[in-house]
Amino acid sequence: MKLRFWGVRGSFAMPGREFLRYGGNTTSIEIVTNVGQRLLVDLGTGATEYAKHLMGSEFGKGQGLLPILLSHTHLDHIQGLPFFTPFFIKGNEIQIMGANPSSGLSLESTLQNQLAPHYSPLNGLENLAAGVTIESFTPGVTITLPGYEVVTAAVPHGNMWTTAFRVIADDKVITIITDVEYPRPDEPLAVAIDLARDADLLVHDAMHADHDYELRRGWGHSPARAGVSLAERAGAKKLALFHHSPDATDEMIDELVERTASRTSVQVFAAAEGSYLDV
């Protein structure tokens, strides 16, 4: 199984020289099995870059098949949806799956609101030329997709819940927990430990350095050390710090990785846009 980060930034896309090495696009993660079955997690602005990449393949000819999992529907996780070009090619089959937001609105209505005529010239999901299905699930379920088994769980994110994923394929495990804040960052919840158990790679919210976490406690994001505590307890082999703060320049992320790695035996790196990682 391979993984590629197309967007690693949290909250807000950050163009500019200070963000080139890790990347300024908001969250989007591609996973590919050994035989080439694809899975996308989140549709931040990184998905617009992924879309260009896909258009060079069967998706350009309207023969693509893609399941997309959404962690939640905050804008930085769905911002790329209206510009995801495979949606505009007839014949592509795209399946969007996520939990219903805790407001009570369905996932489908939420995405319809994003494409409401005043906000977007697309004027609704029905105008996407591809076959698009929106399916909501209740976190806790295990989803079976071609080549994958995905265990889901709800984790706390400020005043709401997000969905975390344990993606199993090719006898390997990738756990993705983005946009999460545990009541105590050094004591990850049991549900997170179960999801990350013996994972080959744990991708975890690391929006804050320790000093700025103290100022933003309760805002729904984790300091980098929360991912470390979880990786240690769950026995995860590698930790990718993810959902970087829009204020974190490349140098600041370098420092964060260095500080975080020095306190653990887990292999730690910062998620960066660009290349495929073998898991």
Place this chain on the structure above:
Amino acid sequence: MPARFIRKLLELWGSHREGVEFSYLMQITFWGVRGSYPVPGAATVRYGGQTSCVEARSASGEIVIVDAGTGMRQLGNKLARELGGVAGNFHVLLSHVHWDHIQGLPFFSPVYMPGTRISVYALLTAADELNQVIGGITRHEFFPMPLEAVPAHFDFQKVEPGVDFVIGSFHVIPIALNHPFGSVGYRIDGDGSSWAYVSDTAPFDQVLHKQHFLSGPEPLSADDLTALGAMREALVARLRGVDTVVYDTHFLPDEYSRFPHYGHSTPDQALVICKEAGIRRLVLYHHAPSHTDEMMDRIAADYLAKGATMGIEVLTSYEGMTLPIGPEAT
């Protein structure tokens, strides 16, 4: 001192250098120049990747903000620094409410400062009330804090094309544009000079944008042609005498020919309008997300040359660019 000389002097000095504020002329600063969605990465570092947001500042330091795209985050940080903890009173003119023109609003840091007042001006295109449309971007599903709960006080002002209004020393005229679900440009006069913001708009010949989805150009009725002609005529009339026009030039001609129904123009189409209106200076704006810095360099050079043959100075906007607005053309 002749105004032309002052302007040249300001341009030479680089009046946009941080902390240096000149007080002779109105000036505009570009905080986001990109269309559709923000584009990070190595290909956009020079022209910038943030979406639509322009700040106009009068000689006495009054501000109006035009469009609330992602460029507004950086503008908010600057304004908060300038105010040094004092609550401000801001006026935000929206061309329309597509995501790339409003997405920066929840990230405008003064929103979280108690006592801040923000007036939002926009076209009322749907049955929805403006507060619901703007507030809708911070619904629970989309954003952690709803607009109704933020410390700043918001009020919403409906604008109508051709009905002018005053904000401090600025005189503002909304101008109807041709874009899906409606859009307005603004002519803004102040300090004895004027500039106009004409974005987003398609040209006024091939497609008439209404309030439904277009999968391609639709046949135009006689009424449609009349409506397009009237819109174009009103735009040219309103622009007459304006010094600097910032125009939606999202597309190059070959891109436009493939997507005439997307609601955007080319620099060539902007030049024709500006020539008719007798404009001194055209600023290319709302760059397509796919236009890399190298492409933008070529576009800037090509249209600078083309504009020169028509007697129009053509500049290509980039993030951080500040332009003093010359007074003598009014």
